[in-house]
Amino acid sequence: GLSKADSNGTDGTNGSGAGDRKLALDAQLPITVPKGTTLTIGDPATQKALELSGQIDKLPFKVKWANISGGPQTTEAFRAGALDIGSVADIPPIHATWTGLHVRIVAAKFRVDPIHHPIYQLGIAPGVKVRSLADLRGKKIAYSPGQAQGALVLRVLQKAGLKKSDVTLVELPSTGDVYPNALAGKQVDVAPIGGVAIKRYLSKYGKDGGTTIPHGLRDDPGHLYTQVATLEDPAKAAAIRAYVQYWARAQIWMDKHPQQWIDGYYVKDQGLSEEDGRWLVKTSGHPDIPADWKPAIARQQQTIDLLARETDKPKLTAADLFDQRFAPVATDAIKNEAP
Amino acid sequence: MATYAGRLTEPAAAERQPANAGPAVDVRSLVRSFDERTVLDHLDLAIEPGEFVALLGRSGSGKSTLLRALAGLDHDVEGTGLVEVPRNVSVVFQDSRLLPWQRVLDNVTLGLSGPGTAGKGRESLAEVGLAGREQAWPNQLSGGEQQRVALARSLVREPELLLADEPFGSLDALTRIRMHGLLRRLCERHRPAVLLVTHDVDEAIALADRVLVLTDGRVDTEVEVTIDPPRDPSDPRFAELRSRLLAHLGIVNGGLQAAGPDSDVPSRRPEEVSR
Amino acid sequence: MATYAGRLTEPAAAERQPANAGPAVDVRSLVRSFDERTVLDHLDLAIEPGEFVALLGRSGSGKSTLLRALAGLDHDVEGTGLVEVPRNVSVVFQDSRLLPWQRVLDNVTLGLSGPGTAGKGRESLAEVGLAGREQAWPNQLSGGEQQRVALARSLVREPELLLADEPFGSLDALTRIRMHGLLRRLCERHRPAVLLVTHDVDEAIALADRVLVLTDGRVDTEVEVTIDPPRDPSDPRFAELRSRLLAHLGIVNGGLQAAGPDSDVPSRRPEEVSR
Amino acid sequence: MTTTTTATATATTASPVRVPPRTVTTAPVRRARRLGPGRPVRFGSAVGPLLLLGLWSAGSATGLIDPRILSAPWTVVTTTIDLVNDGRLPANLAVSAQRAFLGLAIGIGVGTLLALASGLNRLGEALIDGPIQIKRAIPSLALLPLLILWFGIGETMKVVTITLGVLVPVYIHTHNGLRTIDSRYVELAQTVGLGRWAFVRKVVLPGALPGFLLGLRFAVVGAWLALVVVEQINATSGIGYMMELARTYGQTDIIVVGLVVYGILGLASDGAVRLVQRKALTWRRTLAD
Amino acid sequence: MTTTTTATATATTASPVRVPPRTVTTAPVRRARRLGPGRPVRFGSAVGPLLLLGLWSAGSATGLIDPRILSAPWTVVTTTIDLVNDGRLPANLAVSAQRAFLGLAIGIGVGTLLALASGLNRLGEALIDGPIQIKRAIPSLALLPLLILWFGIGETMKVVTITLGVLVPVYIHTHNGLRTIDSRYVELAQTVGLGRWAFVRKVVLPGALPGFLLGLRFAVVGAWLALVVVEQINATSGIGYMMELARTYGQTDIIVVGLVVYGILGLASDGAVRLVQRKALTWRRTLAD
Ligand SMILES: Nc1ncnc2c1ncn2[C@@H]1O[C@H](COP(=O)(O)OP(=O)(O)OP(=O)(O)O)[C@@H](O)[C@H]1O
Ligand SMILES: Nc1ncnc2c1ncn2[C@@H]1O[C@H](COP(=O)(O)OP(=O)(O)OP(=O)(O)O)[C@@H](O)[C@H]1O
Ligand SMILES: [Mg+2]
Numbered sequence A: 001g002l003s004k005a006d007s008n009g010t011d012g013t014n015g016s017g018a019g020d021r022k023l024a025l026d027a028q029l030p031i032t033v034p035k036g037t038t039l040t041i042g043d044p045a046t047q048k049a050l051e052l053s054g055q056i057d058k059l060p061f062k063v064k065w066a067n068i069s070g071g072p073q074t075t076e077a078f079r080a081g082a083l084d085i086g087s088v089a090d091i092p093p094i095h096a097t098w099t100g101l102h103v104r105i106v107a108a109k110f111r112v113d114p115i116h117h118p119i120y121q122l123g124i125a126p127g128v129k130v131r132s133l134a135d136l137r138g139k140k141i142a143y144s145p146g147q148a149q150g151a152l153v154l155r156v157l158q159k160a161g162l163k164k165s166d167v168t169l170v171e172l173p174s175t176g177d178v179y180p181n182a183l184a185g186k187q188v189d190v191a192p193i194g195g196v197a198i199k200r201y202l203s204k205y206g207k208d209g210g211t212t213i214p215h216g217l218r219d220d221p222g223h224l225y226t227q228v229a230t231l232e233d234p235a236k237a238a239a240i241r242a243y244v245q246y247w248a249r250a251q252i253w254m255d256k257h258p259q260q261w262i263d264g265y266y267v268k269d270q271g272l273s274e275e276d277g278r279w280l281v282k283t284s285g286h287p288d289i290p291a292d293w294k295p296a297i298a299r300q301q302q303t304i305d306l307l308a309r310e311t312d313k314p315k316l317t318a319a320d321l322f323d324q325r326f327a328p329v330a331t332d333a334i335k336n337e338a339p
Numbered sequence B, C: 001m002a003t004y005a006g007r008l009t010e011p012a013a014a015e016r017q018p019a020n021a022g023p024a025v026d027v028r029s030l031v032r033s034f035d036e037r038t039v040l041d042h043l044d045l046a047i048e049p050g051e052f053v054a055l056l057g058r059s060g061s062g063k064s065t066l067l068r069a070l071a072g073l074d075h076d077v078e079g080t081g082l083v084e085v086p087r088n089v090s091v092v093f094q095d096s097r098l099l100p101w102q103r104v105l106d107n108v109t110l111g112l113s114g115p116g117t118a119g120k121g122r123e124s125l126a127e128v129g130l131a132g133r134e135q136a137w138p139n140q141l142s143g144g145e146q147q148r149v150a151l152a153r154s155l156v157r158e159p160e161l162l163l164a165d166e167p168f169g170s171l172d173a174l175t176r177i178r179m180h181g182l183l184r185r186l187c188e189r190h191r192p193a194v195l196l197v198t199h200d201v202d203e204a205i206a207l208a209d210r211v212l213v214l215t216d217g218r219v220d221t222e223v224e225v226t227i228d229p230p231r232d233p234s235d236p237r238f239a240e241l242r243s244r245l246l247a248h249l250g251i252v253n254g255g256l257q258a259a260g261p262d263s264d265v266p267s268r269r270p271e272e273v274s275r
Numbered sequence D, E: 001m002t003t004t005t006t007a008t009a010t011a012t013t014a015s016p017v018r019v020p021p022r023t024v025t026t027a028p029v030r031r032a033r034r035l036g037p038g039r040p041v042r043f044g045s046a047v048g049p050l051l052l053l054g055l056w057s058a059g060s061a062t063g064l065i066d067p068r069i070l071s072a073p074w075t076v077v078t079t080t081i082d083l084v085n086d087g088r089l090p091a092n093l094a095v096s097a098q099r100a101f102l103g104l105a106i107g108i109g110v111g112t113l114l115a116l117a118s119g120l121n122r123l124g125e126a127l128i129d130g131p132i133q134i135k136r137a138i139p140s141l142a143l144l145p146l147l148i149l150w151f152g153i154g155e156t157m158k159v160v161t162i163t164l165g166v167l168v169p170v171y172i173h174t175h176n177g178l179r180t181i182d183s184r185y186v187e188l189a190q191t192v193g194l195g196r197w198a199f200v201r202k203v204v205l206p207g208a209l210p211g212f213l214l215g216l217r218f219a220v221v222g223a224w225l226a227l228v229v230v231e232q233i234n235a236t237s238g239i240g241y242m243m244e245l246a247r248t249y250g251q252t253d254i255i256v257v258g259l260v261v262y263g264i265l266g267l268a269s270d271g272a273v274r275l276v277q278r279k280a281l282t283w284r285r286t287l288a289d
């Protein structure tokens, strides 16, 4: 019984300078952003989109951009009080809560037709015969506990009706190009790989027999999240609300201006080839920013339950992770802007 | 200016004398042991200001140990005593002990400051016959040259007490005579108290006011040299002193041919001097 | 066994002689310069097997440089010459050069192997009066003791050529006489060729068959010593040799009182010996 | 230069002379200002770590240190007890220690041999030195994929990675140590006709020992540190694995236990080498004496 | 012991005597077997890296090295040219260099000062030495959260992290170097009445210089390596960032360019320090001469 999560009681104190007056979490979101309000935001893609669309200077608050994203980095920065908003997938808010941070999701983005536009695919090592999830039995599968890919593996096994003991989970960090390399070196049979790595893997090792198969699950959530303490600061809450609006418009802008996005972001900023960029845009499909978070919360609850069971963690209520006051903010913003 | 070597305890305040009147060195009952071997065994020594004392003794008899103690470098010496050390004390170590990473001139002027230091150092080097070698590294010098640099270093600060451990050991006869002259001139000018360790009995007699022989950890013999300078080795008083001192060192007929214990017969070995 | 020091070129094959008959050392036109300063200037030297040669010279005249060249340690010496080096050659360096991390006994037996090595080392240490100090570290020894260890190390291997650079420099008179005896006995037993650097003219005359004086980078003076041993310093022939050699070293009336160039008048300095 | 005040009086000891040296405790009044650091203070080396512990405790008690970032010392103690009781800490430590020791042993051996080959031979140097400098300059994280490729993800890869890490400081220090042996001793070795091997044994190894031991101080600590990297890969046990797991789950208290264990292991390994240093280098007389 | 063969004949030079020393090139026939490594071979240090390059080229050309894992040298060259032309490599390098130099400068200064404070004073040692040993024993990845907490995620944190990495080898080597200064020189300093500061300047610093410079060899390389870690956090430029980005996108050729850059930077920095070593330590006569 060593889990740390039962220490949920401690209150976040090192949120970035909460004002004298705390904003209750169920109070109406303030709309006007006081002068001098600053947010530190770790959302590099949106930053770039705002830059390319010329919106970046219109933000009604001062912003410090941080090139920080993903679970471990954002939670570390949250703890240090160095970040107000982080951009992540579905797992980090769960883990952050388990580590005693109080966080709330303030924006959620999904993909249209998620099953056919997954972020991840299951990479299959050359010479290994896996055609469907059922073939996973007895295979060596790369597993990174605590990361999105790790959760995905657990969900895939669940879907395939396999227990952990039916396969060999090989613990590997999923940073950088470790997974494609592990596959190519036949150190593991199966590993979830995502983004351009899929393309890269297939083009490099496809001729050796390296393949990928879809996992058939939704892996599309993309969230902005923040700390409760930040939300309790009325000035920051107003600024976050404003940011969510800009964020939503930026997602739409990206979808509408694929070529500008490819050139400005993938090629110029990230150093990928144009072809890579086109591939990424094509495979990621179109964004879906719903006004109703209920189905997403339900899916999140399933994920939580699975993780809690498999990794021996306390149960959480998914709805507690979402600040539903923000649900209409994004959709309203696009509605007003779209036509 | 009165300070103490090692663990010397100070004599009662009543015994203390004004710095200028008292002896330059006055140590009593100095004891120093290495492990079981007692090297200095209740040794007493006093040197008057301006006095030139030569110290003879077998190899391993404790001469260097005594010098280290007087210089305050040995932390394990015991005894009572007072070392009236003038501000300027110079030590010439048995090894020349030049800092290998400092050039010759910097070695000579080590610890000196103020304007004209380099000039003084240069002059001093010239006096020991090493003009032009100021910028050499110590390890580019011959043994005797290194010794002369060490000598220059000790003389340039015009010490009031000079503790010199075989400073002329690696010098040829002529250079040695020149260095004797240098030292004598320094003595005339500044009248430092000098304790000179040497193995050369003639050198001791030629230079010193008093010659001591260290045996069994104590000053065993004390000879006043009263011959007026310049002292001529062929002077019979010189020869008499020489043979007396040599006898104390274990050599009965002066000169190189030992009439002492036959060197083939194992005899009292030098290391037994300091049981 | 014939090999060469430094960049010596070998004489024509015809000139070469069987190892046993030829000289132990025969170097010609040795040249060695440091930067601009020529220390050995076309120096010629031959030593017969079994011959005992003493080398005198001013401080900085190049004695140690010559020894290093003969020992094959100097890679920048030029000249023609043949050094017939017997298997066993020993060098006593001017600094005692003990390995600080080896105990005294191991320093003595360094490079020896086979059974009985330790025993021989122990014996040799006893001969130089250091019985019982086998397990000491070199830096626990006095200067003279270190010098004796170095001597023991060079003698224990019963060399056929001994190159010794002031091996008795830090020894008191009695110990020095003992060491002379030791060296003499070794010479009688094994008849090595010996090149002994010393500053003590009496020592040179007492021990050597031939005494050389190194001046201006060459062997300037050569004196055969024909007095039969034991050589008595009071022997007039001894005295005559002594004053001849001292004159070559720059001292006209033997003894310590230089009648040579007045030491106060700047004169030809030692460093000028080797321009 | 030196002080010009007259001596201050200390108590007169009539005849302290027969007292054996060690028992006299009168503090010496000394002329020469002591320039070295003086004798070691007993348990002096504990002061810094204890002070650190004190600051940490104070910070935690007063709430200055957020327990979510750095757990309080007492939390660490109880967590440690828990971890020891449920066997996780000892088990992980044992596995890690085995890896570390194996890598250390091989690394020390190979590093020393390479240093000898490169230090005593210009050809050896030309071949060996450059590649080792390159290895050292390349981030180990970037080397890992290659090591995985060549050695798999099993124990071999882990031990090889540790070995490579250990090898570098041992090599560089030993090489530097033997290269800086005073040439006078090399000359001596030549004149007494030492053979190659005897030369290595009597001159090179003892002469390079101070350097080697300094390298060892880096190697022992480096071996433990390498665990953090290698035990992220296909490990299910080990102290590095334990910490990595705790990091991904944000279990601050376990992380801190790991840090403390690392601190202790580091101090202990380093202290052990220093002890060897003191014992093996008795022949030296240095500033520290 | 030594060889007993008679000399082999070499050409007779009738009178080589007037030839100035440097121009005679006859190889000496020498008695004493040379035990040291002999004189440095010109460009000898290039042999190892060139050999490595040769192996790499050969492996790539013959297909033994899979270009998907390790790009061929020529690919690396063309990629490098591309990266230079589009300005990415120089820009990233410039940013990284700035961070590295800043951290290096501060780290060297602080490390040296701490080493002096701890090396010359037992109290200083008690306070400083333990914490530095602990810092060194703790994985930097585990220290990072604390550093982020204290110094944020900006440049300060990055420079501090590099500084801390640089500080350790500088401190330990300088400390060790000055602690092992021969006590005879300390005695000498005392007898000539050197003050504390003069003692530091004339004896301690030059005496510890060889140690310091060895530490510097680790520090300069360490500063570049630290970039890999710090530039993963909130960086948008830098060579470490460039490599991390390439890793996530699987751009093998860029990764290898990064590795080569690291290798070159490491060799160059190390070589620079070695050059300083050679210049600054001319007073030494060592095995290597
Ligand atoms: N650190 C030490 N440890 C053990 N014994 C020592 C140490 N230092 C000196 N000794 C011993 O103390 C004795 C006296 O040494 P000291 O150096 O004073 O002799 P010395 O009279 O100067 O001899 P020399 O004329 O040979 O220089 C010697 O026998 C020496 O071996
Ligand atoms: N490495 C070097 N670099 C420059 N000069 C040197 C070097 N070694 C020796 N010398 C010079 O060469 C000359 C001869 O030196 P050497 O050591 O042979 O003298 P020596 O006759 O042995 O003197 P001593 O009796 O003082 O030992 C000296 O003037 C010395 O300064
Ligand atoms: Mg002595």
Ligand SMILES: [Mg+2]
Binding pocket: B142, B143, B144, C063, C064, C065, C094, C165
């Ligand atoms: Mg000499």
